[in-house]
Amino acid sequence: MTKRVAIFISGGGSNMVTLVRSMTGCHPARPVLVLSNDPDAGGLEKAAEMGIATAVVDHRPFMGDRASFEAALQAELDKVRPDLLCLAGFMRVLTEGFVARWEGRMLNIHPSLLPKYRGLHTHRRVLEAGDTEHGCTVHLVTPALDDGPILGQARVPVMAGDTPETLAGRVLEQEHRLYPAVLRRFAGGDRTPLYL
Ligand code: GRF
Numbered sequence: 001m002t003k004r005v006a007i008f009i010s011g012g013g014s015n016m017v018t019l020v021r022s023m024t025g026c027h028p029a030r031p032v033l034v035l036s037n038d039p040d041a042g043g044l045e046k047a048a049e050m051g052i053a054t055a056v057v058d059h060r061p062f063m064g065d066r067a068s069f070e071a072a073l074q075a076e077l078d079k080v081r082p083d084l085l086c087l088a089g090f091m092r093v094l095t096e097g098f099v100a101r102w103e104g105r106m107l108n109i110h111p112s113l114l115p116k117y118r119g120l121h122t123h124r125r126v127l128e129a130g131d132t133e134h135g136c137t138v139h140l141v142t143p144a145l146d147d148g149p150i151l152g153q154a155r156v157p158v159m160a161g162d163t164p165e166t167l168a169g170r171v172l173e174q175e176h177r178l179y180p181a182v183l184r185r186f187a188g189g190d191r192t193p194l195y196l
Pocket of ligand 1: 009010011012013014015016043088089090109110111172175
């Protein structure tokens with residue numbers, strides 16, 4: 001049975017684009033929705049251009065009422081009945097209740113080699129620590145932030161003269177390889193971690 005996938009974004013959506021483009025032919029999944037919490041997210045237009053349904057649930061009018069915000073998210077999901085959720089640059093932290101509802105079926109990509117550097121500003125923190133290696137991780141989402149079982153990782157070298165921007169660019173290239181590869185395996189029932 002082909003898996004139905006909804007993708008949550010907050011920004012430009014480059015990871016979303018690679019996921020959508022990968023779900024063709026004999027791929028075991030198909031995209032059914034791209035949802036953003038930011039009405040100005042550049043990824044919404046890209047999704048529409050690829051013919052994918054889009055939705056916006058702006059978190060701001062909810063003024064911190066996360067339960068109501070998430071009820072609105074779930075209402076959009078109920079319209080398309082996805083089997084899997086992919087968080088791709090989605091910058092809202094979801095509550096334990098929402099995560100529990102989707103546990104084992106919600107993936108996220110994080111720009112570090114978890115468990116190192118959970119949270120924000122990973123590229124700057126890697127440089128400040130003087131690490132020689134960095135990368136990205138796809139993991140299952142659990143209630144603890146950036147903490148769930150790892151489904152895949154890709155590594156990059158930290159180069160002399162790197163800035164957070166140059167490092168982010170090198171990591172993003174690997175994100176675009178890793179996330180589609182992991183989603184294809186996961187949607188096909190393979191949960192063994194992939195290391196690129
Ligand atoms: C990516 O680096 C992702 O790992 C992080 O946010 C960035 C989103 O990029 N969570 P994009 O919107 O997919 O281009």
